[in-house]
Amino acid sequence: MIDQARIRSDFPILDWEIDGRPMAFLDSACSSQKPAQVIDAMMDALRDSYANVHRGAYTLSQEATEAYEGARRKVARFLNAAAPEEVVFTRSTTAAINLFAYGWGLGNLKPGDRVLISVMEHHSNIVPWHIIARHTGAELSFLDITGDYRIDLEKPEDYFDERVKIVSLSGMSNVLGTMPPIGEIARLAREVGAVMLVDGAQMVPHSPVDVQEMGTDFLAFSGHKMLGPTGIGVLWGRRELLEKMEPMEGGDEMIREVRLFESTWAPVPQKFEAGTPPFVEAIGLGVAVDYLSEIGMDQILEHDRKLTSYALRRLEEVPGLSIQGPANTIDRGGVVSFDIPGIHAHDIATILDQHGVAVRAGHHCAQPLMRRLGLAAATRASFHVYTSEADIDALVDALGVARRLLASTEAVTVR
Amino acid sequence: MIDQARIRSDFPILDWEIDGRPMAFLDSACSSQKPAQVIDAMMDALRDSYANVHRGAYTLSQEATEAYEGARRKVARFLNAAAPEEVVFTRSTTAAINLFAYGWGLGNLKPGDRVLISVMEHHSNIVPWHIIARHTGAELSFLDITGDYRIDLEKPEDYFDERVKIVSLSGMSNVLGTMPPIGEIARLAREVGAVMLVDGAQMVPHSPVDVQEMGTDFLAFSGHKMLGPTGIGVLWGRRELLEKMEPMEGGDEMIREVRLFESTWAPVPQKFEAGTPPFVEAIGLGVAVDYLSEIGMDQILEHDRKLTSYALRRLEEVPGLSIQGPANTIDRGGVVSFDIPGIHAHDIATILDQHGVAVRAGHHCAQPLMRRLGLAAATRASFHVYTSEADIDALVDALGVARRLLASTEAVTVR
Amino acid sequence: MASLEELYREVILDHYRSPRNRRVLERSNAGADGSNPLCGDEVRVDLLIEAGVITDIGVTGHGCSISQASGSMMGDAVKAKALDEVCRLTDRFKGMMSIEGAADPGLDPERPGAVLGDLEALQGVRKFPVRIKCADLPWTTLEEALGIYESG
Amino acid sequence: MASLEELYREVILDHYRSPRNRRVLERSNAGADGSNPLCGDEVRVDLLIEAGVITDIGVTGHGCSISQASGSMMGDAVKAKALDEVCRLTDRFKGMMSIEGAADPGLDPERPGAVLGDLEALQGVRKFPVRIKCADLPWTTLEEALGIYESG
Numbered sequence A, B: 001m002i003d004q005a006r007i008r009s010d011f012p013i014l015d016w017e018i019d020g021r022p023m024a025f026l027d028s029a030c031s032s033q034k035p036a037q038v039i040d041a042m043m044d045a046l047r048d049s050y051a052n053v054h055r056g057a058y059t060l061s062q063e064a065t066e067a068y069e070g071a072r073r074k075v076a077r078f079l080n081a082a083a084p085e086e087v088v089f090t091r092s093t094t095a096a097i098n099l100f101a102y103g104w105g106l107g108n109l110k111p112g113d114r115v116l117i118s119v120m121e122h123h124s125n126i127v128p129w130h131i132i133a134r135h136t137g138a139e140l141s142f143l144d145i146t147g148d149y150r151i152d153l154e155k156p157e158d159y160f161d162e163r164v165k166i167v168s169l170s171g172m173s174n175v176l177g178t179m180p181p182i183g184e185i186a187r188l189a190r191e192v193g194a195v196m197l198v199d200g201a202q203m204v205p206h207s208p209v210d211v212q213e214m215g216t217d218f219l220a221f222s223g224h225k226m227l228g229p230t231g232i233g234v235l236w237g238r239r240e241l242l243e244k245m246e247p248m249e250g251g252d253e254m255i256r257e258v259r260l261f262e263s264t265w266a267p268v269p270q271k272f273e274a275g276t277p278p279f280v281e282a283i284g285l286g287v288a289v290d291y292l293s294e295i296g297m298d299q300i301l302e303h304d305r306k307l308t309s310y311a312l313r314r315l316e317e318v319p320g321l322s323i324q325g326p327a328n329t330i331d332r333g334g335v336v337s338f339d340i341p342g343i344h345a346h347d348i349a350t351i352l353d354q355h356g357v358a359v360r361a362g363h364h365c366a367q368p369l370m371r372r373l374g375l376a377a378a379t380r381a382s383f384h385v386y387t388s389e390a391d392i393d394a395l396v397d398a399l400g401v402a403r404r405l406l407a408s409t410e411a412v413t414v415r
Numbered sequence C, D: 001m002a003s004l005e006e007l008y009r010e011v012i013l014d015h016y017r018s019p020r021n022r023r024v025l026e027r028s029n030a031g032a033d034g035s036n037p038l039c040g041d042e043v044r045v046d047l048l049i050e051a052g053v054i055t056d057i058g059v060t061g062h063g064c065s066i067s068q069a070s071g072s073m074m075g076d077a078v079k080a081k082a083l084d085e086v087c088r089l090t091d092r093f094k095g096m097m098s099i100e101g102a103a104d105p106g107l108d109p110e111r112p113g114a115v116l117g118d119l120e121a122l123q124g125v126r127k128f129p130v131r132i133k134c135a136d137l138p139w140t141t142l143e144e145a146l147g148i149y150e151s152g
């Protein structure tokens, strides 16, 4: 059990009242709030000990470098990576997936090769592959979902063959909450000789991760969804693969030697970190990781599960409402998407907002999935460690208002 | 005249004492300190009104979006850009140059085409071109420097011909301080039909910029060198060229529509901003721009010039010391690199550090320039608006100690 | 903070529940598709233009109450109007929906002969900036249809 | 904060000003180049190895006082030593230079028969973490030269 009162006191924004009601922030899957510890650490880094990293021979710069590399070690420990050098700091999940797509895909993929993703991917794990496919002539293929919103692995041979060179899959869908069996998929990928990336944007903030056990070769995630700052993300990769991978960006820090007409690369991870890195943000992420670890990722997973279970139960009370995502909490994270026929998601979001309930409405950066589900838009409530059952109660109450205001018992008539 | 006492009070770190001596921070060209205003704005954005941008239909997210787009408008005004849409937020200068190199170069360059840069470029404006040259078969060519450390434009026809498709040049050298005649070079570029980028990493933080007057097509710079945060940079481009340019990274935010096998792009600037942007950092940069504008960029240029003049004069007093860079302050910014034969830059930096003087020593991310100058390493002192003459006095005093400790009157003997 | 009643006025809900002009035209000589990728709203506008007058209009698609109501009202407002009048109406509407438009006294719905009629009920949307695009969508699509018609 | 006297001990400055073994060998059968891209230090180590013993060594290049002094001392320390002894010496030196090495009591320079001799004067570098790489550079290059020799 987590000590939620104590946790909530680290997030002053949660005490805010909107029109006299306390805010129910239910959009953590989009971006989480940040505890005071993270904000304070960044502020200290900017105010009291600021200097660039990896550059100066003076004390301040040395200390900044130590703090930056310390954050790398923290993230490595958080993931149980074999070494800190396996942690590459990027701007975000999106930047990490693009780095992998360019660094691994641009040089290795040939016409006829396949990149296997799924229909439930976030745009950030689809569009980079469109770009790389256009550059290389490789093709995309898609794992489908089942009727109960799981990845369809009934006939793996339909998807996995030696044409597949890269498998890139979300560890947790940001719409459905589905957490696919990564270990099994990694095994299938390995059998056909494909390299695998997990888009951990939703998974890493919400469940324990052990990259040495998971089976994947690469893992991408963002700081801002896991109580950390914006502007920072991570690409973890197995060292021997990172060493083979090409850099995407050129610039300082990532070089060993620069001559007029050619340059050689620094060892990993610097090879992938061109220019001044977002090191204040990395320091903030390090503190977020400390914060999460102190609570315990297993506790957070359990907390999410309880809330999801409560939300599924309470939402059932709303007439007409249907859930997009597994109906139970097995291999399912804390995002709950739903649809009320006759009331558009955008109207729901506006009405909820007026009642201090922040949710997201739209296609959730997953247009192919929405098309697959036959929906133009859905509403999504998502949680993190500070979310309480009271937040979900506020959601259900406000949905009642939305129904009274907008749901018409008469069918829509055409004049 | 700037009110330096007031300005310095916004930078609490400058009051710090190291071993009883006030710190003289002379590494602003590497990364500047940040005023309390910038830090406070970021903390507010993280603590009191945090939500992701361009996504939510709720008030908090709407406000965050407004703050992010407000920062874009501020930067556009600061540059006198024709429209805010010409401002693309990136991670850094390095990321901005890579975006241009990939976005413009990858699709347009062919074998035999040339990218013209100069021997005084920072690695971040060399290495991206090595990578793009390898991908496209294009070649690099280099503007040389003269004996007085200026760009050699004696015979422009030696460099500019119709093979040149891209000109990419630093607006101010981070080693020499040299500010090349951008207008003239832009005219030469235009005459041969080349597209031009200015690496403004050093120029934009230190002098007034009017992109509509400058003549260049693109301009790259970083927040962290202009009193702003890490993790944020800008690529400004003429709208019609940005509209023709390809995106580098794929992901959410930069799309109009995503289908299984193809996607279409959002209008500029979103087309180039895949995924959750570093929006808290952009807000911080917006405040830095306000801060700089309030002082006045012409005032800052003048302040730098006075300090540079003072530094050149005081450094002359150090026996044996030679300056790398123009001997006067005409078209020259506030970075002063020097060399004392017989004392290695790294030793100088350590000794200075012990006296509370922070300078940079090494190749300054410009190995080709150092090779051109016949130097293995140099020491660099660099300024910003908070730098005072007392800082330069501290530098000269500490150099005296270094000489007493390390300079041997006997030539180095070989036993 | 704005109140929901300002946004969801009765006349808007009425148009939303019972949209006018919601049909595909059998005979049409202009048309365009519009969409708001952020929220997934989609709209199709078909026009029949005869002798410089919009003689018939069909507005189909799907979306939130605001975009649907706006499309429904737009159909009523532009039908049987000459193209130059439609153009003025569009400008007037967009002006009303822009944040700055707030000061336009000609938009008082109580004012006799208010030119926008029912449409003025959409003024409340201005207080919900994320929703302005929803109200604008049918109009932007109408403009595009007219643009194509005129240039073709 | 550490004091400069700990870093720039007299023996170090002496080696820096008058480097030993600073020559290109006429006869050599092993060698390697090393560099520290951060500060531009470069070093070249040439070896003559006969019957498992380093019978001659040349250390050239350029760099800061620490890397130069470290290279000069290293030449003195490994000359006429058997390869396995050189290997132990290298480990000992690197151990001394690592932050954790601080506790090794065998490194007391006052201690009779301290194995590292002059080299122990470099202990002060440990308090200046950015400079540790400078001290290590000649040794890393020596290790590389021996690695190439043994694998070739």
Ligand SMILES: Cc1ncc(COP(=O)(O)O)c(C=O)c1O
Pocket (backbone or CB within 6 Å): A029, A030, A092, A093, A094, A095, A122, A124, A125, A170, A172, A173, A174, A199, A201, A202, A222, A365, B252, B274, B275, B276, B277
């Ligand atoms: C599953 C998934 N992948 C990728 C992303 C992109 O993350 P970011 O915007 O931080 O790059 C998100 C976040 O929206 C996500 O939910």
Ligand SMILES: Cc1ncc(COP(=O)(O)O)c(C=O)c1O
Pocket (backbone or CB within 6 Å): A274, A275, A276, A277, B029, B030, B092, B093, B094, B095, B122, B124, B125, B170, B172, B173, B174, B199, B201, B202, B222, B365
């Ligand atoms: C001239 C110049 N260009 C580019 C850069 C790279 O800037 P950043 O490290 O912020 O990407 C620098 C900064 O060191 C610079 O001085």
